[in-house]
Amino acid sequence: xxxxxxxxxxxxxxxxxxxxxxxxxxxxxxxxxxxxxxxxxxxxxxxxxxxxxxxxxxxxxxxxxxxxxxxxxxxxxxxxxxxxxxxxxxxxxxxxxxxxxxxxxxxxxxxxxxxxxxxxxxxxxxxxxxxxxxxxxxxxxxxxxxxxxxxxxxxxxxxxxxxxxxxxxxxxxxxxxxxxxxxxxxxxxxxxxxxxxxxxxx
Amino acid sequence: xxxxxxxxxxxxxxxxxxxxxxxxxxxxxxxxxxxxxxxxxxxxxxxxxxxxxxxxxxxxxxxxxxxxxxxxxxxxxxxxxxxxxxxxxxxxxxxxxxxxxxxxxxxxxxxxxxxxxxxxxxxxxxxxxxxxxxxxxxxxxxxxxxxxxxxxxxxxxxxxxxxxxxxxxxxxxxxxxxxxxxxxxxxxxxxxxxxxxxxxxx
DNA sequence: ATTATGTTTAACTATTTGGTTAAACCAGTT
DNA sequence: AACTGGTTTAACCAAATAGTTAAACATAAT
Numbered sequence: 001x002x003x004x005x006x007x008x009x010x011x012x013x014x015x016x017x018x019x020x021x022x023x024x025x026x027x028x029x030x031x032x033x034x035x036x037x038x039x040x041x042x043x044x045x046x047x048x049x050x051x052x053x054x055x056x057x058x059x060x061x062x063x064x065x066x067x068x069x070x071x072x073x074x075x076x077x078x079x080x081x082x083x084x085x086x087x088x089x090x091x092x093x094x095x096x097x098x099x100x101x102x103x104x105x106x107x108x109x110x111x112x113x114x115x116x117x118x119x120x121x122x123x124x125x126x127x128x129x130x131x132x133x134x135x136x137x138x139x140x141x142x143x144x145x146x147x148x149x150x151x152x153x154x155x156x157x158x159x160x161x162x163x164x165x166x167x168x169x170x171x172x173x174x175x176x177x178x179x180x181x182x183x184x185x186x187x188x189x190x191x192x193x194x195x196x197x198x199x200x201x202x
Numbered sequence: 203x204x205x206x207x208x209x210x211x212x213x214x215x216x217x218x219x220x221x222x223x224x225x226x227x228x229x230x231x232x233x234x235x236x237x238x239x240x241x242x243x244x245x246x247x248x249x250x251x252x253x254x255x256x257x258x259x260x261x262x263x264x265x266x267x268x269x270x271x272x273x274x275x276x277x278x279x280x281x282x283x284x285x286x287x288x289x290x291x292x293x294x295x296x297x298x299x300x301x302x303x304x305x306x307x308x309x310x311x312x313x314x315x316x317x318x319x320x321x322x323x324x325x326x327x328x329x330x331x332x333x334x335x336x337x338x339x340x341x342x343x344x345x346x347x348x349x350x351x352x353x354x355x356x357x358x359x360x361x362x363x364x365x366x367x368x369x370x371x372x373x374x375x376x377x378x379x380x381x382x383x384x385x386x387x388x389x390x391x392x393x394x395x396x397x398x399x400x401x402x403x404x
Numbered sequence: 405a406t407t408a409t410g411t412t413t414a415a416c417t418a419t420t421t422g423g424t425t426a427a428a429c430c431a432g433t434t
Numbered sequence: 435a436a437c438t439g440g441t442t443t444a445a446c447c448a449a450a451t452a453g454t455t456a457a458a459c460a461t462a463a464t
Contacts, residue, residue, distance in 0.1 A: 022312070023225065025225060025227035026225075028420090028421070029421075029423085030420095030422095039443065040422085041424080042441080042442060044422080044423060045441075048423090049422080050422065099311070102311050105366055105369070109301070109304050109368055110225070112368045115369065115373070116372060119372065126374075145396065146392065148374060148385065149392045151374075152370065152374075153359050155362070156359045157358045161354055163362070163365060164357070166307070166317055168354065170310075170314075170318060170321060171321065172332065172353075183350065186348065186351070187354075190348065190351045193347075197399075197400050198400035209412095231451075241412075241414080242451095242452085242453085243415095243455090244413075246452080
């Protein structure tokens with residue numbers, strides 16, 4: 001009984017790092033071991049296989065995202081608040097962990113069946129997420145857009161720039177990191193404004 | 203001299219299929235050979251290495267996308283037309299090839315340096331893409347949004363649903379394919395309407 | 405028919421990589 | 435001190451996989 005807990009955490013952190021940047025197929029157990037400052041055998045002692053380790057890490061990350069979103073919309077009374085809270089919380093989260101969305105989307109794409117178990121095992125309450133937006137959908141001061149479309153609009157505009165940061169950076173900003181950062185910082189309030197202006201009548 | 207040209211095409215088509223669905227790391231030369239109905243040695247005879255074959259395929263796909271976009275916005279005189287044309291053309295393209303964006307974004311993420319060469323070697327004229335939107339930016343009947351933000355909004359809303367189809371399908375539509383398809387079909391006109399309503403004053 | 409050139413194949417090689425094994429190690433318990 | 439449990443390691447194994455080789459084959463030119 002020397003390390004245990006500490007080691008496990010170190011492994012998960014290292015695995016997270018490697019999996020997120022290289023994907024499941026591109027990740028190497030050796031690299032994870034190196035990054036965790038242990039050797040490969042110990043890695044397999046803690047998590048029997050690459051698949052098992054990956055599942056742990058992926059679940060971990062997925063839970064982080066879900067609880068993040070849940071918290072951001074928990075106290076939102078109406079659609080205005082919901083959008084503002086979601087975009088604000090999520091944007092800050094993504095600025096800290098910009099590689100997460102691309103990773104999650106790629107892995108779900110690679111193995112779509114996974115998502116069913118994932119939602120189940122994480123006890124995600126769908127209603128909590130789309131309930132507010134559906135209920136608010138028939139407010140008289142809103143344009144008659146399909147609320148699901150609005151939801152996807154907000155998700156798209158918030159998440160996509162991080163998923164496509166490589167292209168946007170290279171294509172629109174000629175590789176200029178600073179210009180891209182400015183753009184991202186400006187974006188948070190832009191989305192809120194843009195959506196508000198679009199959904200309200202008048 | 204039996205096959206040659208035909209074989210090369212068959213290889214590229216097979217490689218495209220496999221790379222797009224599995225990614226570079228997940229793709230296997232054997233699987234590509236099988237799908238092209240040849241053996242691995244011939245594969246290496248035509249394209250010396252996995253990397254070389256991948257580059258060819260990726261360039262190919264990238265070019266398709268770029269020319270697609272270029273064509274869609276070529277004859278657009280103002281921002282209204284531009285948005286409508288872009289969304290229409292692109293949506294139909296993506297419905298036919300829904301896996302392309304996720305693939306491209308993942309590979310660029312995996313190897314960001316690639317994009318510089320890619321843009322260079324494809325002779326992409328950036329101005330053509332963002333020129334119209336920048337020029338139209340200070341029309342008096344438009345709200346004073348940053349045109350780049352608008353551009354990214356349109357890109358996001360159009361492309362993201364395909365990148366995140368797995369999550370959207372599973373999460374919002376409980377795995378119901380038909381409901382998702384209906385949503386996608388409705389989406390094309392929704393985006394156009396949504397953006398128009400947002401950008402125009404009054 | 406023979407030659408030359410490009411095409412196709414089966415069999416092989418070297419390396420990478422996920423995973424295993426058996427022994428050493430360390431701390432607390434008896 | 436000897437024992438017991440989990441922990442850690444170096445060395446090893448087997449399978450997968452990118453890439454090679456050398457020979458057979460087909461077609462057109464001489």
